Amino acid sequence: MQTLLFYIFAGLTLLCALLVVANPFSRNPVTSAMFLVLTIASLAGIFILLDAFFLAAVQVLVYAGAVIVLFLFVIMLLSLKEEERRQIRKFSLITGLISVVAITAVFARAFLSGKLRRPPPMPAVAGGTQPLGELLFSQYLLPFEIVSVLLLVAMIGTVLLSKRTLE
Amino acid sequence: MTHVPLEHVLFVSAGLFLLGLLGVIIRRNLLVIYMSLELMLNAGNLALVAFSRFNNNLNGQIMVFFIITVAAAEVAVGLALIVALYRKRQTVHVEDLTAMKL
Numbered sequence: 153m154q155t156l157l158f159y160i161f162a163g164l165t166l167l168c169a170l171l172v173v174a175n176p177f178s179r180n181p182v183t184s185a186m187f188l189v190l191t192i193a194s195l196a197g198i199f200i201l202l203d204a205f206f207l208a209a210v211q212v213l214v215y216a217g218a219v220i221v222l223f224l225f226v227i228m229l230l231s232l233k234e235e236e237r238r239q240i241r242k243f244s245l246i247t248g249l250i251s252v253v254a255i256t257a258v259f260a261r262a263f264l265s266g267k268l269r270r271p272p273p274m275p276a277v278a279g280g281t282q283p284l285g286e287l288l289f290s291q292y293l294l295p296f297e298i299v300s301v302l303l304l305v306a307m308i309g310t311v312l313l314s315k316r317t318l319e
Numbered sequence: 320m321t322h323v324p325l326e327h328v329l330f331v332s333a334g335l336f337l338l339g340l341l342g343v344i345i346r347r348n349l350l351v352i353y354m355s356l357e358l359m360l361n362a363g364n365l366a367l368v369a370f371s372r373f374n375n376n377l378n379g380q381i382m383v384f385f386i387i388t389v390a391a392a393e394v395a396v397g398l399a400l401i402v403a404l405y406r407k408r409q410t411v412h413v414e415d416l417t418a419m420k421l
Contacts, residue, residue, distance in 0.1 A: 155322045162331045169335055169358055172351075173342035181350045188354050191335075195361055202328070202372040204380055207364075207387075214387055219357065219394050226398045227350060230405050248344035252337050259333045263326060279371070279380045292381050299388050306392035313399040 158201050164194040185223045192216050204279040328369040336362035349401055349411040353394070360390050 168191040172184045192215045199208035277283065288296055335358055342355030364383045371379025405411055 158323045158327075162327070165331060166334050166338070169338040172354055172358065173338050173346065179348075181348060181354075184351050184354055188357065191358065192361065195365060198328070198331070198365065199368055201323075202368050204368045204372070204383075207368060207380055207383055210384065210387055211364075214391055215357070215361075219391060222394060222398055223350065223354065226402060229402065230411065244345050248341050251344065252341050255340065256333075256337060259337075263329070277372075277375050277377055279368075279377060283377055284380060284384070287377055287381055288384070295385060299385060302389065303392055306396050310395045310399040313396070313403050 154201055158198065161194045161197040161201070165191055165198065168194065181227050182224070185220055185227065188223075189216050189220050192220075203277070206279055206281045206284050325369060325373045329366060332362045332366040332369065334362075335359075335365065347413050349404075349413060349416075352413070353397060353401075357390065357394070360386060 168187045171187040172191060175183055175187070177183075192211060196208040196211040196216075199205075199211060339355045339358035339362060342358065343352050346352055346355065364386055367379040367383050367386075371377060371383075401411060404416070408416065410416065
């Protein structure tokens with residue numbers, strides 16, 4: 153049952169990611185944002201199947217809740233029209249495909265080297281709130297505080313950038 | 320989750336990363352490029368969570384927690400930059416934004 157659920161979520165993730173990047177029916181950024189929500193939600197499902205419960209909740213709250221809303225606000229703010237159908241340049245298509253094929257080759261080599269094959273997973277460490285919190289506030293206390301400073305800097309920077317006059 | 324091997328999770332992660340990369344290279348709208356960047360970050364997160372689960376080690380999940388935080392900050396600053404740029408130039412199409420001087 154869980155195995156089946158994993159493959160359903162995996163297929164949904166990849167399908168929606170494809171529709172974010174290259175939707176044949178619409179070039180509208182709003183459509184891309186909506187499919188990004190679906191991608192992130194099904195990724196949260198995979199996280200739950202991998203016993204990362206806290207991260208699944210954070211994924212839904214932060215990405216689907218905050219980041220996508222920010223994206224949608226900006227799209228509405230800029231009142232973008234449907235992106236006019238400019239020809240996708242041959243050059244960018246070719247370079248894109250070449251780099252994708254190259255990285256696929258690197259991944260394939262890594263997968264085929266056979267080092268990854270392991271027996272099915274051992275008894276799980278569940279990534280609930282308590283074990284993660286204990287780790288976060290003991291071993292990773294300093295990075296946690298530094299990240300809070302980073303968020304403060306990002307907030308000040310955003311306010312500064314959004315002022316009407318940049319000077 | 321007892322029967323899914325590690326490789327299959329990593330296949331999904333690699334596929335997600337490749338789709339994000341393709342989007343960054345072929346799309347011409349700054350906002351969609353940003354969304355593709357988010358896809359690539361999420362692919363990295365998925366790989367970290369999978370390794371963390373299959374090694375019985377929570378450190379990978381802590382890493383993902385920090386990545387999500389930094390990605391949120393990055394999106395906030397990046398979108399503010401895009402809005403500031405749009406005010407000056409009235410476009411978010413990367414082919415119209417080739418000059419470095421505003």
